[in-house]
Amino acid sequence: MEFTEPVQPHRLGPLPSALAPSAVGAIQLRYNVGAATFLVPFTVLPAGPLDFTHMVLSPAFPFPGSYFKNGPAGLSDPSDVVYSIQIDATTVGQIADLIYDTATNTPVNTNTIPRSSQFSTAPGAGVVNAPVAPEAIYIGFGGQTPGVGVLDLDGFGQGTGTPAQDDPTTLAIEPNTSNFKNNADLFAGLTPPLVIENTPLAGGSFGPLTLTRDSSTVNYVLAQPPLVNGVRDMALGGPLDVLFNNGTCVAGGGNFCAKDNFHFTNGNSISAAPAPNPPKLTSVPVCLQPLIQGQEPISVDNAVLSPYTTSLMKPGDFLGNPSGGVPPQGLFTDNPTPYGPVWPGPSLPPTGTTPTCSTYVVRQQIGHFLYVIDPVVRRVVVLNSNRMTVITTIPQPDPANLAMSPDLKILGVTNFSTNQVQFISTDPLSTSFHKVVQITPVGVGPLGIAWQPDGEDIFVANSLSNSVSILNGQTRLVRKTIANQIQQPFEVALTSRQTNFGFQTGVYFGYVLNKNGTVAIFESGPSGTQGIGFDDTVGSVTAKFPNAAAMQPDVPNFNSGVWILHKTSTGQAIASNLALTTSPIGPQSFTQFLTMPVASFRNREWTVVQTIAASSFSGSTPQDLAFDDTNNIGTAGANLHVSGGALGASVPHSAKTHYRGNAPIVPAVVTKPKSMFVSNFDTGTIDVLSLSTGLPIVTPRSAKGAQVLCSYWRQ
Numbered sequence: 159m160e161f162t163e164p165v166q167p168h169r170l171g172p173l174p175s176a177l178a179p180s181a182v183g184a185i186q187l188r189y190n191v192g193a194a195t196f197l198v199p200f201t202v203l204p205a206g207p208l209d210f211t212h213m214v215l216s217p218a219f220p221f222p223g224s225y226f227k228n229g230p231a232g233l234s235d236p237s238d239v240v241y242s243i244q245i246d247a248t249t250v251g252q253i254a255d256l257i258y259d260t261a262t263n264t265p266v267n268t269n270t271i272p273r274s275s276q277f278s279t280a281p282g283a284g285v286v287n288a289p290v291a292p293e294a295i296y297i298g299f300g301g302q303t304p305g306v307g308v309l310d311l312d313g314f315g316q317g318t319g320t321p322a323q324d325d326p327t328t329l330a331i332e333p334n335t336s337n338f339k340n341n342a343d344l345f346a347g348l349t350p351p352l353v354i355e356n357t358p359l360a361g362g363s364f365g366p367l368t369l370t371r372d373s374s375t376v377n378y379v380l381a382q383p384p385l386v387n388g389v390r391d392m393a394l395g396g397p398l399d400v401l402f403n404n405g406t407c408v409a410g411g412g413n414f415c416a417k418d419n420f421h422f423t424n425g426n427s428i429s430a431a432p433a434p435n436p437p438k439l440t441s442v443p444v445c446l447q448p449l450i451q452g453q454e455p456i457s458v459d460n461a462v463l464s465p466y467t468t469s470l471m472k473p474g475d476f477l478g479n480p481s482g483g484v485p486p487q488g489l490f491t492d493n494p495t496p497y498g499p500v501w502p503g504p505s506l507p508p509t510g511t512t513p514t515c516s517t518y519v520v521r522q523q524i525g526h527f528l529y530v531i532d533p534v535v536r537r538v539v540v541l542n543s544n545r546m547t548v549i550t551t552i553p554q555p556d557p558a559n560l561a562m563s564p565d566l567k568i569l570g571v572t573n574f575s576t577n578q579v580q581f582i583s584t585d586p587l588s589t590s591f592h593k594v595v596q597i598t599p600v601g602v603g604p605l606g607i608a609w610q611p612d613g614e615d616i617f618v619a620n621s622l623s624n625s626v627s628i629l630n631g632q633t634r635l636v637r638k639t640i641a642n643q644i645q646q647p648f649e650v651a652l653t654s655r656q657t658n659f660g661f662q663t664g665v666y667f668g669y670v671l672n673k674n675g676t677v678a679i680f681e682s683g684p685s686g687t688q689g690i691g692f693d694d695t696v697g698s699v700t701a702k703f704p705n706a707a708a709m710q711p712d713v714p715n716f717n718s719g720v721w722i723l724h725k726t727s728t729g730q731a732i733a734s735n736l737a738l739t740t741s742p743i744g745p746q747s748f749t750q751f752l753t754m755p756v757a758s759f760r761n762r763e764w765t766v767v768q769t770i771a772a773s774s775f776s777g778s779t780p781q782d783l784a785f786d787d788t789n790n791i792g793t794a795g796a797n798l799h800v801s802g803g804a805l806g807a808s809v810p811h812s813a814k815t816h817y818r819g820n821a822p823i824v825p826a827v828v829t830k831p832k833s834m835f836v837s838n839f840d841t842g843t844i845d846v847l848s849l850s851t852g853l854p855i856v857t858p859r860s861a862k863g864a865q866v867l868c869s870y871w872r873q
Contacts, residue, residue, distance in 0.1 A: 794811065
């Protein structure tokens with residue numbers, strides 16, 4: 159900004175400091191999208207040490223791009239982003255074009271008229287407010303427009319997207335119109351209130367199983383270059399609100415009732431989605447430091463204070479019949495309490511001297527740390543999974559794949575050309591948070607990596623040395639290398655140690671997928687003549703899986719199993735469920751042997767128990783698969799061999815173990831998916847398939863360039 163005479167910068171706005179800027183001073187910077195007005199905090203400094211007539215304003219967050227939807231270039235649409243700067247010259251002090259009144263011989267300020275200006279920014283990626291896990295599948299895009307997107311499994315949120323409404327004069331529901339108007343909680347008289355807004359910053363979802371758009375209403379690749387230049391793998395970490403929340407707001411907002419001591423799980427649980435998912439962006443951020451622009455989820459006060467309102471959103475017909483004028487009637491999930499046992503959000507900010515706050519389930523910042531391998535720039539990008547903003551980046555020499563520890567505290571990254579695994583702290587409370595804390599050499603050309611769900615071991619597939627490195631889950635050092643039945647391995651998957659569930663074998667099983675389509679089976683120890691397992695590969699299954707693309711554990715199968723995405727001998731896409739179907743019950747001891755016998759299946763048999771046929775796929779070049787986690791019990795605590803603690807140590811909630819409950823109680827499956835999601839690079843689609851029937855649930859979702867798919871329990 160240019161002034162006609164020198165001014166003091168602190169009169170215009172706050173100077174840069176460790177605190178977030180507040181929106182105070184002579185200058186007000188705003189932007190409007192439709193009827194919504196958003197105040198933009200900023201800091202101000204002179205353009206140079208001797209130049210106090212030119213001031214540089216630095217906004218606290220990036221401007222959303224303009225869209226110019228209609229008309230010639232440069233002519234804004236009525237719902238375009240328009241920025242305004244207003245100056246209250248009377249409070250600046252130095253801006254005073256003084257003249258003297260000759261009659262009274264007193265100075266008169268002729269510059270008391272407020273000044274204002276408007277402008278628009280160039281087109282670009284818009285603001286993002288996306289739904290979060292467990293009601294989201296994260297998509298890694300390649301091709302011409304690489305980046306990260308979100309498949310919305312909720313469909314009734316008030317995130318970014320088009321505010322266009324269905325034409326009530328026609329029978330059919332028009333495609334690409336907002337589904338937020340069908341959220342039953344709009345009419346429940348809730349607090350904070352849900353209100354339809356005519357702005358793409360709060361336009362809402364297109365409906366369940368649709369791709370989230372940013373505020374341009376066009377882009378579904380939400381984190382594009384230079385933020386993310388390509389995607390090789392992704393993993394979800396811990397909840398963002400452990401670090402960024404409205405209860406510990408340093409500046410500009412805050413809510414006493416959103417503090418940790420009222421939180422049901424001390425960090426948002428993976429079991430409860432925010433309501434709505436996501437809440438809208440607010441014109442005034444609920445907190446400036448850390449910057450939180452999303453409204454808090456619907457308050458728990460609605461459930462504990464008269465008139466005791468509860469959510470009207472329940473599982474139901476999530477598709478409706480658009481051609482017949484019937485909108486979606488319910489949620490995709492089968493979970494009867496998708497937003498937790500009560501309303502998830504904190505109590506409203508207290509007004510009295512003795513605050514009364516109820517226990518809540520979910521607070522802002524919603525979402526998780528989303529870790530993305532960017533192979534182009536050779537780094538791990540850490541994203542806010544809700545806003546798709548970059549939190550930090552972690553350089554890597556040649557990153558290939560990721561594995562998150564079950565307790566969410568360590569991320570393993572294989573590096574192909576340097577033959578190593580780098581381990582990064584993902585514990586927000588650690589002084590080493592998002593730093594490399596250990597580098598472990600492994601075999602040649604490491605690709606796939608998996609952390610055993612109980613935290614015991616880490617498997618690394620060494621594609622160029624025909625071996626698998628097994629690392630101790632606590633020390634993260636190689637404890638042994640196996641090579642039997644292994645040839646050019648590229649994927650590994652590990653299942654839980656069977657104690658009082660499944661066949662109660664007392665061991666865990668691993669699956670090594672080779673490039674030639676064979677799968678080698680690993681049986682864990684303890685080994686030796688006093689042991690119950692070989693701690694080695696015991697053979698390869700009879701079935702072959704040619705041209706395999708991906709493999710993930712079948713989490714609900716306590717007998718042990720995996721899903722493999724591959725092709726038939728004729729080149730058609732297919733998904734096979736390989737499972738342990740026959741086994742003696744209980745541990746099989748080696749005590750009758752003087753020396754260890756040759757490794758074998760020992761009367762165990764693995765067979766393909768389900769196949770999803772090629773006719774269910776929309777493409778012939780499948781890339782990846784994922785499963786929904788909308789119905790899970792991750793809130794319950796878990797005992798596991800944590801990455802740095804003792805066997806049996808406990809983590810409070812959301813651990814990536816595959817079960818909840820300990821002996822003598824028969825444990826419960828942690829997640830019960832109903833659908834498989836498959837990316838098809840050749841057709842640019844994502845298939846949504848029923849696990850019970852193997853048939854498509856909806857028409858293929860258009861997602862050009864979709865490659866990697868990530869849900870919470872991705873291994």
